[in-house]
Amino acid sequence: MLPVDVQYRVYLLRQFFRLCIVPPIGLFAILSFADVTGALGRILTGALLLASIPAAFFGLGYCSHFANERRARSLGAVLAPEFYGGTAGNADIFLRALRGGGGSGTGRAYIGNNWLDLFRRTGSTTCNMRVLGADKILTMDDAVIKAVLATSFQHFEKGSSLRMRMESFLGNGIFNRDGDVWKMHRAMTRPFFAKERISDFNVFDEHSKKALDLLESTTRTGPRKGAIDAQDLYARFTLDTASEFLFGHDLNTLAMPLPIAGEAKLGPQGSSPPDTAADSHSRSFLAFVQAFESAQLNASRRARLGDLFTLVEAFHDESAEHVKVIRSFLDPLVERAVGQNAERKRAGIVPGPGDETTLLDYMAQNTSDKRVIRDELLNILLASRDTTAALLTFTTYLCAMHPEAFQKMRDEAMQVCGPTGQPSYEVIRQLKYMRAVLNETLRLYPPVPFNGRATLPGQGIVIPPSPHSVPQQPLYIPPDTNVTFAPFLMHRRKDLWGDDAESFVPERWIDPERLARFTANPMIWVPFNAGPRICLGQQFAYNEASVFLVRLLQRFSAVELAPDCQPKGSTPPEIWKHDTAHGYLPTVEQCWPASALTLFAKGGLWVRFTPAE
Numbered sequence: 001m002l003p004v005d006v007q008y009r010v011y012l013l014r015q016f017f018r019l020c021i022v023p024p025i026g027l028f029a030i031l032s033f034a035d036v037t038g039a040l041g042r043i044l045t046g047a048l049l050l051a052s053i054p055a056a057f058f059g060l061g062y063c064s065h066f067a068n069e070r071r072a073r074s075l076g077a078v079l080a081p082e083f084y085g086g087t088a089g090n091a092d093i094f095l096r097a098l099r100g101g102g103g104s105g106t107g108r109a110y111i112g113n114n115w116l117d118l119f120r121r122t123g124s125t126t127c128n129m130r131v132l133g134a135d136k137i138l139t140m141d142d143a144v145i146k147a148v149l150a151t152s153f154q155h156f157e158k159g160s161s162l163r164m165r166m167e168s169f170l171g172n173g174i175f176n177r178d179g180d181v182w183k184m185h186r187a188m189t190r191p192f193f194a195k196e197r198i199s200d201f202n203v204f205d206e207h208s209k210k211a212l213d214l215l216e217s218t219t220r221t222g223p224r225k226g227a228i229d230a231q232d233l234y235a236r237f238t239l240d241t242a243s244e245f246l247f248g249h250d251l252n253t254l255a256m257p258l259p260i261a262g263e264a265k266l267g268p269q270g271s272s273p274p275d276t277a278a279d280s281h282s283r284s285f286l287a288f289v290q291a292f293e294s295a296q297l298n299a300s301r302r303a304r305l306g307d308l309f310t311l312v313e314a315f316h317d318e319s320a321e322h323v324k325v326i327r328s329f330l331d332p333l334v335e336r337a338v339g340q341n342a343e344r345k346r347a348g349i350v351p352g353p354g355d356e357t358t359l360l361d362y363m364a365q366n367t368s369d370k371r372v373i374r375d376e377l378l379n380i381l382l383a384s385r386d387t388t389a390a391l392l393t394f395t396t397y398l399c400a401m402h403p404e405a406f407q408k409m410r411d412e413a414m415q416v417c418g419p420t421g422q423p424s425y426e427v428i429r430q431l432k433y434m435r436a437v438l439n440e441t442l443r444l445y446p447p448v449p450f451n452g453r454a455t456l457p458g459q460g461i462v463i464p465p466s467p468h469s470v471p472q473q474p475l476y477i478p479p480d481t482n483v484t485f486a487p488f489l490m491h492r493r494k495d496l497w498g499d500d501a502e503s504f505v506p507e508r509w510i511d512p513e514r515l516a517r518f519t520a521n522p523m524i525w526v527p528f529n530a531g532p533r534i535c536l537g538q539q540f541a542y543n544e545a546s547v548f549l550v551r552l553l554q555r556f557s558a559v560e561l562a563p564d565c566q567p568k569g570s571t572p573p574e575i576w577k578h579d580t581a582h583g584y585l586p587t588v589e590q591c592w593p594a595s596a597l598t599l600f601a602k603g604g605l606w607v608r609f610t611p612a613e
């Protein structure tokens with residue numbers, strides 16, 4: 001296989017050759033054969049050859065569209081309605097994605113609103129946003145999402161587009177593989193997420209204590225009446241916890257300087273910490289964390305651009321530098337674990353099942369392929385860090401917006417654990433209201449708001465509609481087509497969740513009558529995905545978030561937003577308040593949700609906690 005950074009350039013060259021070289025050469029051959037070049041003259045011949053490029057581009061697009069339409073009709077199905085924008089080939093959509101807009105919330109529009117507009121304008125819950133000739137299916141339809149993730153799982157894959165975009169960053173890891181290789185990854189890592197292992201709450205408890213000590217000291221003595229960027233704190237907590245769990249190495253980002261209330265500026269996602277990492281040890285950790293975040297940002301930019309990222313990065317792989325830093329950090333850890341395992345084997349020590357304490361140890365016992373181990377660690381670090389941090393961030397946000405829910409959750413935690421009791425697996429199972437708050441947060445603010453798959457090359461698929469699908473006909477998705485689905489939008493649909501779909505109502509997860517909507521059709525709630533590729537760390541995430549919240553509720557009695565500390569440019573734009581056309585939630589939003597693979601609050605989530613007496 002070609003080196004990854006060469007792969008997309010080859011792809012680009014192939015596309016360039018197909019679209020820009022073949023049509024003029026073909027036309028020239030025809031004109032020469034017909035012996036009309038002399039009569040046309042050089043200028044007209046040149047103009048025709050040039051015009052053959054867009055003509056072939058759009059001509060091929062239309063031919064494939066008509067072929068697909070015929071195929072759909074023959075199967076008794078329809079194609080997803082196409083969106084026609086204001087420019088040829090919907091080029092404006094591509095330009096908006098290039099500038100950071102699109103549906104991701106990183107532009108001025110509320111996250112997902114651009115998509116809602118497309119659904120409205122095509123009168124559907126699934127549409128085709130054909131950009132520069134490439135089909136791109138968008139959906140918030142429960143039937144399509146169900147087919148993609150579960151019932152027709154075998155007809156979809158992550159696909160070559162995604163692999164090409166992510167290869168330099170995620171390499172040979174579980175997120176970036178399909179078919180038998182993915183099965184091998186899943187079989188290898190799954191046992192490590194067994195209940196017994198992730199029920200060892202000490203690692204959660206230790207890091208919760210560190211984070212909450214920091215929160216308490218900032219609350220009591222920090223500037224601006226003790227305001228803190230909760231999102232930043234949670235990202236450190238989840239990173240330190242995950243790094244210890246995965247490779248036995250506490251990155252100790254909680255020990256690095258926090259963003260300062262009133263001084264912090266807008267960072268690439270949250271707020272920026274002061275650049276004052278003390279020693280070289282902290283600096284190398286900081287470099288790793290920054291490279292990890294930058295590679296993620298580039299991956300999400302590539303996702304917005306689709307295959308066209310190859311054009312933007314034709315001469316410079318924007319991930320290369322970050323990946324180098326990440327690998328220089330992880331490689332020695334992997335090297336050491338593989339070496340230690342080889343030594344143990346030489347000494348005749350055979351570890352029993354469950355003896356290994358970290359994923360790194362566990363993998364070193366199962367394979368000596370250092371690249372597989374490194375890439376898997378990186379993939380799972382990515383999977384575990386921002387997702388759980390997003391869950392805690394938006395739970396805090398909703399608690400600040402709904403103090404009664406915070407109080408109810410606190411009363412329950414006090415009743416079950418008391419003011420100092422250690423949360424255990426059994427204890428957490430009793431915290432029904434807390435679980436309802438977490439589920440409701442995952443509904444309104446799913447940490448992975450958008451996700452994607454592609455149909456297999458050479459294999460289209462027909463998806464039967466659900467009672468809520470528009471149009472109410474079977475849908476044909478042609479072969480090798482990208483399908484992007486939006487749990488963020490589906491989770492807020494009134495026809496699926498009822499009139500209070502946009503309200504924060506934890507009781508909908510407890511009250512049997514309300515819960516019936518979900519139990520009748522569980523595919524309307526997919527924060528962890530569903531089907532064979534469902535999140536491996538779901539229980540880990542619930543455990544981690546619950547331990548942290550119990551400890552937080554034991555030490556703090558209230559939380560409120562601190563909008564005065566949000567960095568400039570991160571408070572919701574005034575226009576959201578008056579934009580009732582896109583639903584109720586954006587009009588009352590007090591933070592700025594946006595997405596870069598995972599959900600985050602732009603500029604961070606600045607809050608003030610009240611220490612419990």
Ligand code: HEM
Pocket residue numbers: 174175186380383384385387388391446447448451452526527528529532533534535536537538540541
């Ligand atoms: C609230 C927290 C979390 C949420 C919302 C979440 C959500 C998801 C989603 C949506 C996927 C599917 C991604 C895709 O389609 O490619 C996924 C996959 C995965 N998650 Fe999570 N996740 C969370 C926490 C975690 C944690 C803590 C871990 C590990 C410690 C983890 C490990 C994984 C792994 C290994 C996969 C890949 C599964 C596969 O492809 O077979 N996740 N997660």
